[in-house]
Amino acid sequence: MRRETKKLFYGKVGIGGDSPISVQSMTNTDTRDIKSTINQIKRLEKEGCDLIRVAVLDNDAAIAIKDIKKGINIPIISDIHFDYRLALEAIKSGVDGLRINPGNIGDKKKVEEVVKACKERQVPIRIGVNSGSISKEVLEKFGGVNEDSMVYSAMEHVRILEELDYTNIKISLKATDVRLTVKAYEKISNMVNYPLHVGITEAGTPWSGTIKSSIGIGSLLLRGIGDTIRVSLTGDPVEEVKVGKQILRTLGILKDKIEIISCPTCGRTQIDLINLANRVEERLKDIYKPIKVAIMGCAVNGPGEAREADIGIAGGKGCGLIFKKGKIIKKVKEEDLLDELVREIDKL
Ligand code: SF4
Known part of the structure; x- marks a missing residue:
């Protein structure tokens, strides 16, 4: 306190x-x-x-x-x-x-x-x-x-x-x-x-x-x-x-901008997640919305591990899943992931 x-x-x-x-x-x-x-x-x-x-x-x-x-x-x-x-x-x-x-x-x-x-x-x-x-x-x-x-x-x-x-x-x-x-x-x-x-x-x-x-x-x-x-x-x-x-x-004291959580990547990652996470961060940096966005490397653990996120991406091979609160809502080609994610964020 x-x-x-x-x-x-x-x-x-x-x-x-x-x-x-x-x-x-x-x-x-x-x-x-x-x-x-x-x-x-x-x-x-x-x-x-x-x-x-x-x-x-x-x-x-x-x-x-x-x-x-x-x-x-x-x-x-x-x-x-x-x-x-x-x-x-x-x-x-x-x-x-x-x-x-x-x-x-x-x-x-x-x-x-x-x-x-x-x-x-x-x-x-x-x-x-x-x-x-x-x-x-x-x-x-x-x-x-x-x-x-x-x-x-x-x-x-x-x-x-x-x-x-x-x-x-x-x-x-x-x-x-x-x-x-x-x-x-x-x-x-x-x-x-x-x-x-x-x-x-x-x-x-x-x-x-x-x-x-x-x-x-x-x-x-x-x-x-x-x-x-x-x-x-x-x-x-x-x-x-x-x-x-x-x-x-x-520390959760200021809740103004989008919070991004992302996984550290591992041998299961089949997508260029490091690059994607950086591009997401850059694209979202000036959006003032108190939501949590997860960028995860795989569909096996991604949506589940990032369940507390409002929205997120889980990478696959040449594609990725977009999920909301842990529930998969769509499958998107790797090159369209960022734009699609931003579109979905706009709706929130
Ligand atoms: S979310 Fe998937 S790719 Fe990322 S660290 Fe966890 S298991 Fe590895």
């Missing part, structure tokens, strides 16, 4: 509480390059990105948020390190959320100013602790990077905001190590009821990073932990969103 949390709003997008688990990403354009940043966000929106974060390195980037917002449809979060003036400028530009650690801003007055501006505009703050950014003192206190030092570090920032009566907070505790990340989130989820932004930091290239993120984020979501996710990949952020959405689909 999903853990109960407070609900926050980033623009119109809710995070935590009864809101759906959202997928977010971060642009890798120069935020000051408004056109490129909008174009990239548009591509991300097309893949289903729910929220976007942009790096705010200087005042021009903070000001650019105003124009970027005009060209996009999803909430925008500014990622700021240390400089409270950038946070104030981003808030002035209408940013929907901040990622800033109050303990890194400096003296209390500066934190108060940021919190005051956030309160006025109802801008949530994400406290984000990464395994690599824990202070020397905290590392010494807890004997290095572990779940205790990560959680303690996050809670230091949380307390600063709570003392200022600010609880519009979301927390992330990302490590590069999957087990450590899971332990840290488990620990903090028993201590606070703020929504959690989950992910594995610096997960790697699209291939290895996808596996690492899927295991880490998947493990957490299966424990009911996580209200918004970000897959971090060294690549096009569009891939991050694709993987994030697919993680949610795989």
